[in-house]
Amino acid sequence: MQSATQEEVRLPDELMEFIEDWREKPGNLIMILHRTQEVYGFIPRKIAVELSRVLDIPLAKIYGVVTFYNFFKTKKPGRNRMQVCMGTACYLKGAEDIIDEVGNLLDIGVGGTTDDDEFSLEAVRCVGCCGLAPVLVVNEQVYGKITREKLPEIIAKHRKA
Numbered sequence: 561m562q563s564a565t566q567e568e569v570r571l572p573d574e575l576m577e578f579i580e581d582w583r584e585k586p587g588n589l590i591m592i593l594h595r596t597q598e599v600y601g602f603i604p605r606k607i608a609v610e611l612s613r614v615l616d617i618p619l620a621k622i623y624g625v626v627t628f629y630n631f632f633k634t635k636k637p638g639r640n641r642m643q644v645c646m647g648t649a650c651y652l653k654g655a656e657d658i659i660d661e662v663g664n665l666l667d668i669g670v671g672g673t674t675d676d677d678e679f680s681l682e683a684v685r686c687v688g689c690c691g692l693a694p695v696l697v698v699n700e701q702v703y704g705k706i707t708r709e710k711l712p713e714i715i716a717k718h719r720k721a
């Protein structure tokens with residue numbers, strides 16, 4: 561019988577199916593972690609523990625992979641996910657300045673979340689609208705031809721939303 565303090569974790573069916581598909585394939589752990597992050601937005605610890613059990617892989621190995629690739633997040637993203645595209649076209653149009661300025665305005669670094677959990681900041685690969693470079697995506701909403709000057713207004717808009 562399970563102890564009262566132990567939270568029961570059940571992986572969603574779609575994730576379990578993905579795991580079954582990848583279980584025997586090379587590179588399976590990374591693929592499964594990618595999928596997990598797609599489902600949850602980050603890698604929750606209790607899910608990592610469950611993956612360790614299901615895959616029969618030590619938890620330390622899972623965290624070894626998670627911490628090696630800065631793509632993986634172990635903290636829940638903010639309510640508003642600020643994703644600055646760092647693909648080539650955006651980079652050439654000043655994406656680095658944009659990501660620095662978003663970080664300054666929110667007082668967080670890349671991969672960080674504000675103390676009130678309102679915003680998190682991510683650097684992402686090409687989001688597929690290079691003609692609009694540089695691009696900022698906030699919760700699926702695309703802002704193109706972004707400038708530093710436009711950022712305070714965008715942040716204020718989402719803070720209220």
Ligand code: FES
Pocket residue numbers: 645646647648649650651685686687688689690691693695
């Ligand atoms: S490089 Fe940014 S949208 Fe393609």
